Amino acid sequence: MISLAGRDILHSWGKYVFTGLGLGLLIGVTLSMAGIYRGMVDDGKALLANSGADLWVVQRDTLGPYAEPSSLRDDIYRSLLGLPGVLRAANVTYLTMQIQHGSQDARVMVVGIERGGPGEPRYLIAGRQIERAHYEAVVDVNTGFKLGDRIRIRRHDYEIVGLTRRMVSASGDPMVFIPLRDAQEAQFLKDNDVIVNERARVRTNPVLNPPGLPGMAETISRSQESSRMVNAVLVQTAPGWAAEEVAATIRRWKRLQTYTVPQMEDILIAKLIATSARQIGVFLVILAVVSAAIVSFIIYTMTLGKLREIAVLKLIGARDRTIAAMILQEALGLGLIGFMVGKTVATLWAPYFPKYVLLEPGDAVRGFAAVMTLCAIASTLAIRAALRVDPAAAIGG
Amino acid sequence: MSISPAQPAIEVHGLRKRYGTGDAAVDALKGVDLTVAPGEVVGLIGPSGSGKSTLLKCLGAVIEPSAGRIALSGKPVYDGGWRNRDPRALRRDSIGFVFQAPYLIPFLDVTDNVALPLMLAGRSNREARQRARELLTALQVDHRAQAAISQLSGGEQQRVAIARALANQPPIVLADEPTAPLDSERALAVVRILNEMAQHYQTAIIVVTHDEKIIPTFKRLYHIRDGQTYEETGQGATLAEPPAKDR
Ligand SMILES: Nc1ncnc2c1ncn2[C@@H]1O[C@H](COP(=O)(O)OP(=O)(O)OP(=O)(O)O)[C@@H](O)[C@H]1O
Ligand SMILES: [Mg+2]
Numbered sequence: 193m194i195s196l197a198g199r200d201i202l203h204s205w206g207k208y209v210f211t212g213l214g215l216g217l218l219i220g221v222t223l224s225m226a227g228i229y230r231g232m233v234d235d236g237k238a239l240l241a242n243s244g245a246d247l248w249v250v251q252r253d254t255l256g257p258y259a260e261p262s263s264l265r266d267d268i269y270r271s272l273l274g275l276p277g278v279l280r281a282a283n284v285t286y287l288t289m290q291i292q293h294g295s296q297d298a299r300v301m302v303v304g305i306e307r308g309g310p311g312e313p314r315y316l317i318a319g320r321q322i323e324r325a326h327y328e329a330v331v332d333v334n335t336g337f338k339l340g341d342r343i344r345i346r347r348h349d350y351e352i353v354g355l356t357r358r359m360v361s362a363s364g365d366p367m368v369f370i371p372l373r374d375a376q377e378a379q380f381l382k383d384n385d386v387i388v389n390e391r392a393r394v395r396t397n398p399v400l401n402p403p404g405l406p407g408m409a410e411t412i413s414r415s416q417e418s419s420r421m422v423n424a425v426l427v428q429t430a431p432g433w434a435a436e437e438v439a440a441t442i443r444r445w446k447r448l449q450t451y452t453v454p455q456m457e458d459i460l461i462a463k464l465i466a467t468s469a470r471q472i473g474v475f476l477v478i479l480a481v482v483s484a485a486i487v488s489f490i491i492y493t494m495t496l497g498k499l500r501e502i503a504v505l506k507l508i509g510a511r512d513r514t515i516a517a518m519i520l521q522e523a524l525g526l527g528l529i530g531f532m533v534g535k536t537v538a539t540l541w542a543p544y545f546p547k548y549v550l551l552e553p554g555d556a557v558r559g560f561a562a563v564m565t566l567c568a569i570a571s572t573l574a575i576r577a578a579l580r581v582d583p584a585a586a587i588g589g
Numbered sequence: 590m591s592i593s594p595a596q597p598a599i600e601v602h603g604l605r606k607r608y609g610t611g612d613a614a615v616d617a618l619k620g621v622d623l624t625v626a627p628g629e630v631v632g633l634i635g636p637s638g639s640g641k642s643t644l645l646k647c648l649g650a651v652i653e654p655s656a657g658r659i660a661l662s663g664k665p666v667y668d669g670g671w672r673n674r675d676p677r678a679l680r681r682d683s684i685g686f687v688f689q690a691p692y693l694i695p696f697l698d699v700t701d702n703v704a705l706p707l708m709l710a711g712r713s714n715r716e717a718r719q720r721a722r723e724l725l726t727a728l729q730v731d732h733r734a735q736a737a738i739s740q741l742s743g744g745e746q747q748r749v750a751i752a753r754a755l756a757n758q759p760p761i762v763l764a765d766e767p768t769a770p771l772d773s774e775r776a777l778a779v780v781r782i783l784n785e786m787a788q789h790y791q792t793a794i795i796v797v798t799h800d801e802k803i804i805p806t807f808k809r810l811y812h813i814r815d816g817q818t819y820e821e822t823g824q825g826a827t828l829a830e831p832p833a834k835d836r
Contacts, residue, residue, distance in 0.1 A: 587642060588642065
């Protein structure tokens with residue numbers, strides 16, 4: 193037996209290719225949406241993997257430092273170092289901001305790190321780590337900067353001494369690493385006008401500047417102006433210690449919120465990007481419904497155009513099964529063309545997305561299965577119409 | 590008369606067909622008797638609404654008669670119900686159809702259109718195409734064997750349709766106004782081909798027609814009026830050799 197569907201597709205290949213192309217663009221959008229979601233998850237995972245931390249110690253009752261703001265005094269890490277199971281601990285600050293790059297604006301995450309501590313980028317693709325205490329930066333290549341470029345953050349210029357790759361915030365913004373002190377200033381230090389005003393206010397307040405206690409106002413002002421805050425402390429556990437065990441110790445004795453890697457992953461993926469994920473999920477469902485509607489409409493009209501041939505086939509003894517298989521195979525053929533086009537265009541346009549689009553082979557396989565299933569379901573309408581055809585229609589009145 | 594007394598290809602007795610029920614019922618066939626011998630071509634004529642198409646559909650196992658008997662090559666296939674086989678298989682193996690328009694499958698080439706009934710009957714592609722080519726040769730369209738249907742002339746398409754009807758070597762072929770859209774030259778050519786094929790393959794052919802041009806060619810005619818058949822002897826006019834262009 194020859195393949196009736198195959199012959200029909202070959203005979204009207206133009207129609208199939210154009211329809212498949214249209215369907216393929218739609219499937220390409222669907223695959224890209226899935227890729228955007230995967231990219232977001234992967235950005236979160238990259239953030240955690242590249243942070244070099246086993247534990248995040250943050251302000252109590254917060255989901256910091258990525259999902260919620262968190263601030264801690266910057267001397268806490270010293271007391272953490274004394275706890276059992278803590279190998280290394282380092283302060284870190286995170287600040288998402290706009291920076292100027294040439295004539296363009298870019299959104300980056302400025303990370304304040306301590307030299308040699310957890311939190312320092314582990315792999316550089318060019319240049320070196322930050323060695324001086326001030327005004328040096330290591331940046332992700334995605335910022336577009338090159339070694340030796342200068343980058344302005346708040347009031348200071350930084351020289352770029354090293355480049356990293358795939359160092360991004362949970363929302364996909366490339367990272368800029370600068371020394372912790374500079375970062376603390378950038379984030380917490382008030383500007384000069386505010387400082388002058390605050391000092392005047394303290395001086396004129398009789399409670400804060402009582403007569404007979406000359407040093408007091410000065411002391412209060414100093415403490416107000418301090419930038420000795422950080423967003424989190426990154427902790428590496430000693431070999432042989434379970435992360436959860438050490439975290440429990442920190443929670444108990446330091447009364448600070450402490451997250452392990454799985455907990456942090458849960459915060460980033462289940463909480464931080466949950467809304468975006470649902471957004472994408474709804475979009476995927478809509479795209480699936482639209483694609484199925486299109487396939488079913490096309491197969492239905494193609495079948496209506498063949499009703500006379502179907503009546504003749506039935507008259508000369510073709511089984512219902514043969515006719516149903518023909519229509520099903522045509523729908524699957526359309527799905528196959530659509531999927532191949534979709535996979536190709538999704539791969540072609542992925543690099544043009546500003547954020548990371550991760551096209552997982554697993555998603556492609558699942559997408560293929562979904563397309564084929566949808567096409568099969570979509571063909572039922574046409575199959576029902578074909579099976580209702582009366583072979584007597586071929587003879588006429 | 591040319592009826593072979595031994596075994597008619599098709600034998601019909603008291604065939605009735607009623608459409609609908611109750612007040613709306615239409616008795617389209619009211620006891621039709623008809624016999625056609627192998628190799629014979631008979632005409633079936635009658636006014637509009639007399640039941641020609643209904644009879645053809647009953648004989649072709651497309652609709653089920655209400656009462657009566659049909660036997661093919663001496664074997665009863667209907668007597669108050671289809672015997673043994675489902676009507677679809679009966680159509681496939683024992684009945685060929687030729688319509689007013691060729692109704693070929695546009696996405697299959699000429700050979701595969703003719704081979705299709707054989708393939709549907711479970712023959713291998715090779716065997717089916719082999720037989721299709723033999724038929725195309727007999728009908729003198731073998732030079733178009735690989736062509737697409739849309740590239741054939743109307744007369745060529747009708748000959749391919751006749752080849753398809755003969756593919757499974759059915760004992761009977763039912764033709765419903767096969768010459769209606771053709772001019773008289775081509776119409777006579779089709780009738781001549783049907784006669785040749787009937788002779789060649791010993792097939793019984795029933796031709797429903799209104800066509801005044803071809804009615805004189807039948808040796809035997811059935812007149813159907815008000816749901817009943819009346820047998821007539823036709824003129825059996827000899828068919829002249831066709832002009833070369835139609836070959
Ligand atoms: N499906 C049907 N349901 C009800 N009545 C029908 C049906 N088909 C045909 N009839 C009736 O049966 C009678 C015979 O119809 P049939 O189609 O067999 O006539 P015909 O001889 O082929 O006519 P024509 O030459 O116009 O094609 C007509 O009265 C017609 O109205
Ligand atoms: Mg009719």
